[in-house]
Amino acid sequence: MSFLSFKNLSLSVRHELRMKRVLTSQSFEFPIGYFALTAENRLFSRALIELICRKIAPQSGHIIRRGRISWPLGHAAPFSAVVTGKQAVSHISVLYGVSRQQTFKFVKENFSHPELLHTPMQKWQARDRSELLLWLALVPDFDVMIVDTSLVFTHSTSFSKRYLELFMEKTRGKTVLISPNQARFTKLICKSAIHVSEGKISVNADLEWALKNNNLVTLQKELAQEEDTNLDTLEF
Amino acid sequence: MSNLSHEIKVEFRKAQTAARTKQYDLAFSSAVDLKTLNPNAPDIQKFYKALVRIINAQIQSLSNTQGFRKAFSLIDLLAAEGELSSSTAKVVVENLRTLDNAHKRLTYLKSIAAHEVSEAEFLWSEIAECLPEIPTTIEIFNLARKTLRVIPGNYHALTALELYVDQANPDKNDASADHVISNIRVAQLEQRLDGISDYPDRKKIYDAYRTETLKGVPTKGLVYTKAVLSIEKTIGHLEYTLTDEAPGIPKPEEFWTDLQNIITSDQGTQPATASSPRHDGRGIWLKKVASLFLQSANREASNDRIGYLWLLVDPMFHVCVICAIPFFLHDETVQDMPVLPFGIIGACLWMVFRVASVGAMSGGGALKPQLEHPCVSQFDIIIARALHALIIYTLIGSCLMAAAITFGYGDLPQNLLGVVVALFCAWFLGTSYGTIAFCLIESYAGFRRINGFILRFLGLTSGLFYTSEQLPEEVAHILLLNPLLHVIQIARSFWFHEYSSKDASPTYVSVFVGLIILVSLFALLRTLKKPAKVRV
Structure with missing residues (x-):
């Protein structure tokens, strides 16, 4: 069973006054497991994330959600920085229908700076904000987890290890889509990729290929253009 | 020299004279001709080589004194024969740094790049330095790519x-x-x-x-x-x-x-479930909207130390200003209604409509980032923003009415529930109108300007300072098309014992509110289906 699937789904998005077709009549079942989310360019992977998160809607077709979907981990925008850590915890508890007390207890146990929770998040260091938001993502039972950030952090190896332990435990048997922000980590955790290209979405077992072709369209276009202009014979 | 013909000897002397008088272009072109015609004449070869050395030195000297135009005419001469030395090119490239105009500097550098030193690293590093300062073109792009090949x-x-x-x-x-x-x-x-x-x-x-x-x-x-x-x-x-x-x-x-x-561990070293709670069930919609409202209110109040106070004080001033106007227009009563509560009801209902419509029109405004939560929809954030108007102006209206009653300027309401229903009608009208305006703005941004006029017109015709019964019948007939006028008069009828509006129609309001809600929902669904903007 898949937690998320597309049925005859077509999606176009606007970007800088132009229309871009991302998916054309695609029916696709997101398999269970860890997948790198790659696309021929960043716009497509971003559009796919926003589509899954219901931020944007398809022009035709349906998205069938059989499970609970996370917000894109690593996106700080959905968390207002002016509120305190406690208010953010409370907000998440309400939105995702989890117990406020237990969420707060869980965060307090794991967050490196629990004393900050009563102060506005805008006064925190960026790393502390990221840490809290990552811990919060482990509270609700998400069936589809979208990770658009690095889960391995430079400021605390112990945090990275502890977080990854809980993350792996929590996401076992779920669908996890990971943006390849950190190639080494992506290669470590994913065996294959979900690739969006030329209006199609598919599972690609060749992770190396998918990572190499991720966001490469512009570069390829430039290289093609370079061949056309034949730089070697270009006169200055 | 003795082996040479008379014509060549004359030509050679001419070239030497030109070199002595520093007419290098003339001397060099003659020397090139002589060298080509007499490859075995050592004097000519010696002269040619000496001339190349002198011109190279001259180029360096000219570039030292910023005589780039003359220097480059000589560079072209030498480069055409492949005689421009790498050291000369380097000196010129270094001296070109004194030029402030990046475009001019690049032109000169490109001129050098066209010659034998075209693969030299020092040259391309100088070219690259100019590139970011010049408006980008395909040529600059190609130069940058070429630079990356060399360096x-x-x-x-x-x-x-x-x-x-x-x-x-x-x-x-x-x-x-x-x-x-x-x-x-x-x-x-x-x-x-x-x-x-x-x-x-x-x-x-x-x-x-x-x-x-x-x-x-x-x-x-x-x-x-x-x-x-x-x-x-x-x-x-x-x-x-x-x-x-x-x-x-x-x-x-x-x-x-x-x-x-x-x-890769199958079991994981520590069970996450030990400390992280797992709960089923979704948040109740009203709780979710309330939480979104709190986020929005916190955001607005966070700009100032007494931000929460300003959340109430600022709109209260606004309402007070609107309430003051009926004092100038009427005596102590308006159709037997005390003028202060009369003004407060009109102002609060109008402001609920206006602020709710503006909040909805922004499509959620500051709450838009919350859309990244899959459980939050555009509808939720529009409602949460519009809720701000209902809560704030209900609080302000209650405070002002309480003050008016305390100081003897009015009586307790005849039917409080009726007033509350009227307040909700004004809010529904404002939210629905704002949602429609949001959808129209998504299709045509210029509607934002038209909306200003519409709101002003609605404000003037909604009976803030008068009742429709005071107006001539023809005028009242037209103004009663505005559902907000009905809503405000119904609210006053429910509050005051002294007044019962003959013109206001609850049926008209109910039908209008129902219709506008349906239209706004339909418009919102249509707008959400349109291709959205995605930022990378």
């Missing part, structure tokens, strides 16, 4: 590429410029790291890469910061560098091995 990883060339992709080539909007540059840098580094798995060795390569890339970059300011960040991003893409120096921290490779163990 891989040149910071200025990468910046020029970045600028080109970013600004001058909007067609390539499907991937960020950063990514293009990052791809190039990562590819370069990956090539160098090929087969090196030991971290200390990799680190050496990173350090060399840093030094190399930062060479020539100004050591202060934004350009430097940007360059450093860009390098660190590239390295970070390939390697997780440990900055934590605390004792007991594992070495990078050990750390990655630990992570690999965690990921």
Whole structure:
């Protein structure tokens, strides 16, 4: 069973006054497991994330959600920085229908700076904000987890290890889509990729290929253009 | 010399004279002809070589004194015969740094690049330095690419590429410029790291890469910061560098091995469920909207230390100003209604309508980022924003009415529930109108301006300062098309014992509210189906 699937789904998005077709009549079942989310360019992977998160809607077709979907981990925008850590915890508890007390207890146990929770998040260091938001993502039972950030952090190896332990435990048997922000980590955790290209979405077992072709369209276009202009014979 | 014919001897003397009088162009062209016609004449060959040396020296001297125009006419002469020396080119390139005009400097540099030194690193590093300062064109793009071939990883060339992709080539909007540059840098580094798995060795390569890339970059300011960040991003893409120096921290490779163990372990070292709660069920919709409202209110109140106070005081001033106007227009009563409560009811209901419509029209405004939560929809944030109007103006209205009653300016309401229903009707009207306006603005941004006029017209015709019964029948007939006038008069009828509106129709209001809610929902669904803007 898949937690998320597309049925005859077509999606176009606007970007800088132009229309871009991302998916054309695609029916696709997101398999269970860890997948790198790659696309021929960043716009497509971003559009796919926003589509899954219901931020944007398809022009035709349906998205069938059989499970609970996370917000894109690593996106700080959905968390207002002016509120305190406690208010953010409370907000998440309400939105995702989890117990406020237990969420707060869980965060307090794991967050490196629990004393900050009563102060506005805008006064925190960026790393502390990221840490809290990552811990919060482990509270609700998400069936589809979208990770658009690095889960391995430079400021605390112990945090990275502890977080990854809980993350792996929590996401076992779920669908996890990971943006390849950190190639080494992506290669470590994913065996294959979900690739969006030329209006199609598919599972690609060749992770190396998918990572190499991720966001490469512009570069390829430039290289093609370079061949056309034949730089070697270009006169200055 | 004696073997040469008379004509050649004459020609040779002419060339020597021209050289002595510093007419180098004439002397050199003659020398070239003589050399070609007499390849075995040692004197001519000697003269030619001496002339090349003199002209090279002359070029250097001219460039030292900024005589670039003359210098470049000589460079063209020498370069045409392949006699421009590398050292001369280097001196000229160095002297060109004194030119402030990057475009002019680039033109001269390109002129040198067209000749034999075209693959010289010093030349391309100078060319690259000019590139980011010149408006991006395909030529600049190609120059930058060429530079990267000669000097891989040149910071200025990468910046020029970045600028080109970013600004001058909007067609390539499907991937960020950063990514293009990052791809190039990562590819370069990956090539160098090929087969090196030991971290200390990799680190050496990173350090060399840093030094190399930062060479020539100004050591202060934004350009430097940007360059450093860009390098660190590239390295970070390939390697997780440990900055934590605390004792007991594992070495990078050990750390990655630990992570690999965690990921591949079937059981996991510690159960997450031990401390992280798992609950089923979704949040109730009203709770969710209330939480969104709190987020919005916190945001608005956070700008000031007494922000929460301003949330109430600012709208209260607004209502008070509107309430003051009936005092100038009427005596102590308006159709037997005390003028102060009369004004408060009108002002509060109007402000509920207006602020709710503006909140909805913004499509959620400050709450828009919340849309990244899959459980939050556009409808939720529109309602949450519009809720702000209902809560704030209900509070203000209650406070002002309580004050008016306390100081003997009015009586308790005849039917409080009826007033509350009227308040909700005004809110529904405002929210629905704002939602329709939001949808129209999404299709045509200019509607925002038209909306200002519509709101002003609605404000003037909604009976803030009068009742429809005071107006001539023809005028009242037209103004009663405005449902808000009905709502306000119904609210006054429910509050005051002394007044019962003959013109206001609850049926008209109910039908209008029902219809406008349906239209707004339909418009919202249609708008959400349209291709959305996506930012990368």
